[in-house]
Amino acid sequence: MNNSHKYNGTYAHTLATAVMALTIIAAVIFTSCARQQYSRPTITVSIQPQKYLLEKIVGDKWDVKCLLSNGANPESYDPSLTHLLNLENSKAYFRMGNIPFESAIINKVHNNNPALKLYNNSEGISLITGTHSHGSGQRDEEPDPHTWTSVVNARKIASNMYNAMVDLDPDNKGYYADNLRSLLTELDALQDTIAAGLADKRGTAFVVWHPSLSYFARDYGLTQISLSPEGKEASIGMLQETIDDAKAHDAKVMFFQKDIDSRQAQVANEQIGATLVNINPLSYHWDKEMLNIADALSK
Template structure:
């Protein structure tokens, strides 16, 4: 008799637990957010400022990954194909390498280029001993002024995807622009005495930043290789 009661209690508890898991999964499914995938972490930060809690933002590159040598994993590509839209940063090699595959596997995926309207810098990345003037510097996001253009492109894209929440996105976008303006003014003030000066970096990733504030960027290794004696001089 005791064994039967014990068996009944265990069965009842398992049933309740299973029901709880089922209800939780249903609730989670019904309240899950649509997803937008971006290429790099700076995009994720900026887009989250605009969309708030309306979207889940996934990023192809993990923290610390190099966008110039990145090779997306199968998991990252699957995340992208499950998204409502893909926001490209533009002018990064890995994006061009995967875009056809992504479009073929998910023809309904909407694509947006966040770097539209940015005045691009060329010739900062050399190959071998030859400087290719047609090479586009991909690091557009290192400029606060460019960040405003990127954010503006993001805002327009999000409104296109979800026009019903335009007022919400507009408020967030204006607040973010205000913070970028404040940052730009602060940097301009701090660097004003150094306009016309040069700074040294390892990889030429601050070309747009240098342009904004009248500085000269000197890269020790445009290709990521060990600097020669001549380069060091």
């Protein structure tokens, strides 16, 4: 009986020691992984679609931060202190190229971090002008900033990202090249799917509140009708003119952004009679958004 108690006590002590040892080992591994994660160099991008593409190229070698969170409106974006600190601590800032808030951001942080490298991800893309004014009244001179809403452009954006990564981290050029090839293969497959679905839709018109799909429309020969080039409340006269234009073009689809677009968009559609389709061109799940847009237009 005493031996049994002695055995049980020894067993319990041994088990407790083993559990404690495993706990310590797990804690060490977790801490090591956390430190490894924390020690990764940082790149900051402007929007979530950039983050999606860049993470495909850099894998786990870089931590990619994004200024614009999901659901935020780039027209009224004001960076938080956290965003500014992330950018100041970054090795590089990948700007989309023509989003209005980007220049203001650069002016704020570049003095504090003069070593911050700047890259324009839309370099080399043929820009569309005349779709936006942002209050300037010079619509014919304003480049449309939504270059990422095009699979064709996304290939160029990805290549620009790759070139920037080789500049930042030449030792891992081969790794980035392999990842770029895989990404371009994915983009080619996406392009083939969308092009096949829209092959007989050339000339088809669709309506948007803010003209965010100009490059998508160009790729597939579509007509984009925007209710508000500035993304603000439109005058009654201007709105009615656009409604009449949409009806004349027999537009069957109206795209809207639930958390951003004015209620005027849905009111206008009561006259147009198009199918309302909620989209988010700023979503991280960029590829799914492109398919969602194409699917709505292919019906």
